[in-house]
Amino acid sequence: xxxxxxxxxxxxxxxxxxxxxxxxxxxxxxxxxxxxxxxxxxxxxxxxxxxxxxxxxxxxxxxxxxxxxxxxxxxxxxxxxxxxxxxxxxxxxxxxxxxxxxxxxxxxxxxxxxxxxxxxxxxxxxxxxxxxxxxxxxxxxxxxxxxxxxxxxxxxxxxxxxxxxxxxxxxxxxxxxxxxxxxxxxxxxxxxxxxxxxxxxxxxxxxxxxxxxxxxxxxxxxxxxxxxxxxxxxxxxxxxxxxxxxxxxxxxxxxxxxxxxxxxxxxxxxxxxxxxxxxxxxxxxxxxxxxxxxxxxxxxxxxxxxxxxxxxxxxxxxxxxxxxxxxxxxxxxxxxxxxxxxxxxxxxxxxxxxxxxxxxxxxxxxxxxxxxxxxxxxxxxxxxxxxxxxxxxxxxxxxxxxxxxxxxxxxxxxxxxxxxxxxxxxxxxxxxxxxxxxxxxxxxxxxxxxxxxxxxxxxxxxxxxxxxxxxxxxxxxxxxxxxxxxx
Numbered sequence: 001x002x003x004x005x006x007x008x009x010x011x012x013x014x015x016x017x018x019x020x021x022x023x024x025x026x027x028x029x030x031x032x033x034x035x036x037x038x039x040x041x042x043x044x045x046x047x048x049x050x051x052x053x054x055x056x057x058x059x060x061x062x063x064x065x066x067x068x069x070x071x072x073x074x075x076x077x078x079x080x081x082x083x084x085x086x087x088x089x090x091x092x093x094x095x096x097x098x099x100x101x102x103x104x105x106x107x108x109x110x111x112x113x114x115x116x117x118x119x120x121x122x123x124x125x126x127x128x129x130x131x132x133x134x135x136x137x138x139x140x141x142x143x144x145x146x147x148x149x150x151x152x153x154x155x156x157x158x159x160x161x162x163x164x165x166x167x168x169x170x171x172x173x174x175x176x177x178x179x180x181x182x183x184x185x186x187x188x189x190x191x192x193x194x195x196x197x198x199x200x201x202x203x204x205x206x207x208x209x210x211x212x213x214x215x216x217x218x219x220x221x222x223x224x225x226x227x228x229x230x231x232x233x234x235x236x237x238x239x240x241x242x243x244x245x246x247x248x249x250x251x252x253x254x255x256x257x258x259x260x261x262x263x264x265x266x267x268x269x270x271x272x273x274x275x276x277x278x279x280x281x282x283x284x285x286x287x288x289x290x291x292x293x294x295x296x297x298x299x300x301x302x303x304x305x306x307x308x309x310x311x312x313x314x315x316x317x318x319x320x321x322x323x324x325x326x327x328x329x330x331x332x333x334x335x336x337x338x339x340x341x342x343x344x345x346x347x348x349x350x351x352x353x354x355x356x357x358x359x360x361x362x363x364x365x366x367x368x369x370x371x372x373x374x375x376x377x378x379x380x381x382x383x384x385x386x387x388x389x390x391x392x393x394x395x396x397x398x399x400x401x402x403x404x405x406x407x408x409x410x411x412x413x414x415x416x417x418x419x420x421x422x423x424x425x426x427x428x429x430x431x432x433x434x435x436x437x438x439x440x441x442x443x444x445x446x447x448x449x450x451x452x453x454x455x456x457x458x459x460x461x462x463x464x465x466x467x468x469x470x471x472x473x474x475x476x477x478x479x480x481x482x483x484x485x486x487x
Contacts, residue, residue: 167359311376313346381414
């Protein structure tokens with residue numbers, strides 16, 4: 001005969017294993033609760049068909065840290081499987097666990113992914129919930145990004161100015177005083193001045209250099225006299241601030257910020273994708289698709305001990321992917337601060353693109369990275385190594401500039417510590433053209449080619465005639481094996 005007491009004991013063991021009994025932040029009740037609000041909610045939740053008695057689930061868990069209540073109902077018979085967490089079965093072989101989450105004011109729950117044979121820790125449960133919420137937000141962010149682009153276009157904002165305006169607003173909203181007062185300001189010109197002052201304040205608090213702050217501010221001054229602060233504009237500056245505040249910026253609050261969920265960064269990348277037809281060409285650059293950035297981070301084996309440099313950082317896609325990898329799984333708090341301060345290095349020459357790089361990093365609560373507005377060749381490779389000690393390099397070198405792509409690749413590789421990993425994506429011509437033969441030989445005389453990956457056509461949108469390869473190197477280890485692809 002099946003016995004629910006057996007199932008309840010299985011649940012207790014699962015809770016012990018997952019650490020629920022190990023912290024004072026979690027209160028666990030069995031068949032009761034001392035919380036007045038839940039008492040009221042359960043007042044008519046009878047377990048019998050008559051509905052006369054108050055009913056309690058088998059377990060009620062209060063996760064104070066995350067402001068979440070978990071309710072567990074146990075059934076011995078596997079045919080009777082309940083929510084929010086339903087546990088059924090009489091042994092580990094039969095055990096089945098499903099988890100659902102009811103959001104406040106929601107009428108239907110959504111299922112939380114995870115293990116169906118064991119309970120995750122409180123933090124893991126919370127992270128699964130954040131992930132499910134994120135999937136819904138991604139759809140929203142795509143719609144918001146599209147609408148903002150259309151509205152900015154109607155307000156006579158250029159492609160380049162669009163990205164600057166969004167970056168300035170996101171940075172300005174990080175100033176609590178501005179965020180609490182901007183809606184009380186009636187003059188659009190005054191709002192623009194206050195916004196720029198708040199942006200500067202945020203950059204100073206993030207310890208961005210005075211030189212970099214001056215560059216960013218100078219590239220944003222057009223806002224003070226732009227059409228969106230004029231009376232006849234169809235969309236005013238205050239409108240765009242409210243849109244970002246209400247629909248996007250809220251994800252910088254509380255645990256979203258502390259647990260390194262990157263929704264705000266995802267929105268920013270999504271917005272940049274729309275600029276100039278989807279590839280960033282309106283900014284004067286070609287954005288590396290983010291799935292390629294994540295692939296680089298995987299290939300490089302990035303972890304919390306990696307020190308990553310991108311000498312042509314652009315808007316920071318590679319650095320963002322690297323930072324995300326470094327912080328997964330989440331290190332200790334003191335390690336997080338050290339990683340953000342010391343392990344991310346980015347150089348970007350363009351004064352127009354640099355503000356977007358800084359915004360992209362600060363949006364992720366990372367203003368202390370070594371992101372500089374400089375020409376990467378203003379430092380020798382030895383100077384870069386001695387100052388930053390990078391062991392990983394990620395690179396999408398610029399096309400059609402005075403230096404060849406492989407010159408950037410060689411400079412990056414020479415800047416890394418011995419037996420580091422350097423990865424670059426280059427035009428396939430770099431691997432076979434006679435004009436690059438000497439550079440290829442020089443690279444292989446000092447660095448070992450570990451692999452070549454041919455990318456699909458049209459990887460970079462609107463660049464249908466450009467085919468690319470990913471090159472993976474181990475640094476300061478002379479290449480001895482046979483090479484293919486005309487290397």
